[in-house]
Amino acid sequence: MTPAEGPPRTPITIDRRARNKADKQHRIFVAAASLFTGLGYSAVTTQMVADRADVGTGTLFRYASSKAELLMMVLNEQMRLATREGVLASEAGDSPVDAIMALLAPQIHLSLEFPENTAVYQREILFGSERGPYRAEALARISELENAIADILARFALVSRVRSGVDLRGAARTMFSTLHMELIRVSLGREDPRALPGTLRAHVDVLLYGVLAPA
Amino acid sequence: MTPAEGPPRTPITIDRRARNKADKQHRIFVAAASLFTGLGYSAVTTQMVADRADVGTGTLFRYASSKAELLMMVLNEQMRLATREGVLASEAGDSPVDAIMALLAPQIHLSLEFPENTAVYQREILFGSERGPYRAEALARISELENAIADILARFALVSRVRSGVDLRGAARTMFSTLHMELIRVSLGREDPRALPGTLRAHVDVLLYGVLAPA
DNA sequence: ACTCACTTCGGAGTCTAGTCCGTATGTTAG
DNA sequence: CTAACATACGGACTAGACTCCGAAGTGAGT
Known part of the structure; x- marks a missing residue:
């Protein structure tokens, strides 16, 4: 006192x-x-x-404002780790394809371990209308991945020059859309995960070098 | 009698x-x-x-086994018309970009007219677990679009040769994943539709000619 | 015409996400 | 310490998708 x-x-x-x-x-x-x-x-x-x-x-x-937000609260933690791990691993790869595979490997692993949960997570990221903090964080995770793709492209652009007129950030988005769709397909069990390396490789190859041969 | x-x-x-x-x-x-x-x-x-x-x-x-199937029952009709229209229009375009824009124009139009319904439609196509006939038909519509992309690629491959080692069907899938994601973004109002022609053009350009310049 | 087997109907009932509001608990002022 | 206030709590309640099962309808056989 x-x-x-x-x-x-x-x-x-x-x-x-x-x-x-x-x-x-x-x-x-x-x-x-x-x-x-x-x-x-x-x-x-x-x-x-x-x-x-x-x-x-x-x-x-x-x-948590909804059941879905509750799930995101939980999965954000796992995704945070998986993303960090992927980003680190991708820095070692010495071809664009290897780097991207390394980046996504942990995500793919999660998808296979918890197919239903990750499918719902992806669904909410794309279609959810919540304004809650957990969805916001999930969107941040996705951005992080997209940025990592952009970084990979930038890194390899030093070696093999970027075609004139191509916006790297936009190209990263193009590439990530495709890869994201593949992740979703895996979550949904629509695709045999053993085929995945080959499929991703083909996607990345097309994206880097294009469908058409130079004139 | x-x-x-x-x-x-x-x-x-x-x-x-x-x-x-x-x-x-x-x-x-x-x-x-x-x-x-x-x-x-x-x-x-x-x-x-x-x-x-x-x-x-x-x-x-x-x-109809669920409310979502009910919606698909209705939208399948609209999609059927939009797809037919798009496929016809795409045959006229005389560059890959124009052809693809013409193919997707009716879909985009629908998305803008009924944003919520088309968003749910897309969501169910991707994430739905129903086995009903209406979802099956919706999936068929999507396949149709993917095939149309493959056809467009094939048509223009006659003019400007396909790079060796590229599987056209696979490339069509790569391309369609990206475009599908854009359609979804439009349905969800995440993207200003006026920016769409430019965005699609950039995607298609990267996909056709690649990110990197030939060595 | 009558009966019987079978299909289809429909509304009462169930399940579960999400809300509402009276109560409880902690905080601050006097 | 007490009063007054602010905030958090939680369970009864609501809404709406979907199910279940007794009732009604249908057509075949006789």
Whole structure:
């Protein structure tokens, strides 16, 4: 109780609110992560997540604005790691195709391990209308990949010159659209993953050197 | 009433079952079409469709296995026309870019007219898990477009030879993935349609001639 | 005409994502 | 310490897609 000495009491309990919040946030994350990875998106109900996190459903939806956002919250973590890993690995590749394969390898791995979850993730990235923070982060992950493609193109452009009139950033987008579509096909099980290296190689080859022979 | 003259009675009512069915089918189609085009996918409830078609909800779902199939049933018609139109128009174009633009123009037009419906249509094509006949038809429409791209490539390959080692069918797929992604972006309003000709042109240019200059 | 096997119908009911609002809990002022 | 306020909570509730099963309709055989 010394008067002029800052907060005399409750220094521990101060910000209890923030801590409760962080705690709930954490419980929800853990609950969602274990349920989604264990059962897959469609088999999980929001009720299950709320129960396991020991919060009410009303509360659940103030931490994530929809079931899809909940999934993104969880997958963003995995994607963050996969992207970082891919970007690092891609720096070593010494042909554009190898670099791009190295970049995407971790993503492909994830898609094969959790097909349903990654398919929903991709679906939400493309078609979701949420404004929530988790979707925003997912979009950032995608941008990161697109930028990595641009970097790879730029790196190899030093060796073998870029054709005049080609905008590298635009070309990266062209290339990424194609590769993204392949990732989706893998998530959906539409494509035998063993065929993937060959398919990607063909895509990248066409994109780098074109369909037509120079006149 | 002459006795020996084929089916004496109920020649009209024969196959009443099939006709009832066709009739309901038709009522459902009309109801769904007017509601979806008038209000947009999300504002329409299956109950509204059932009511307007004057059938029960149980009945509705034996004619289309989900709300999304209902939409596809309706949009397949529009897509069929748009595709036919596009394919015809593309035969006139005298550069690959012009031909492809002509091919896709009707699709783009549809996307701008009914953004929500076409976005859902695209979403279901990519991510839908239904086995119903209407989704199958939608997939057929997409194949048709991909084939048309292959045809265009083949046509122009006569003039300016295809680079050795390039598989035309595969290249068509590469190209279509990119263009499909652009169509989706337009449906979703992510891209100013006025920028589209330029964007498509850039994509097609990269795909035909590649990013890199020949060594 | 009557019956029987079979198909189709339709609305009551189920399931689940997401909302609403009264209650509880933490925070600050006096 | 108490009052007044702000914020967070959570479960009853709603909405809407989809299912289920008893009822009704249909056509064949006699």
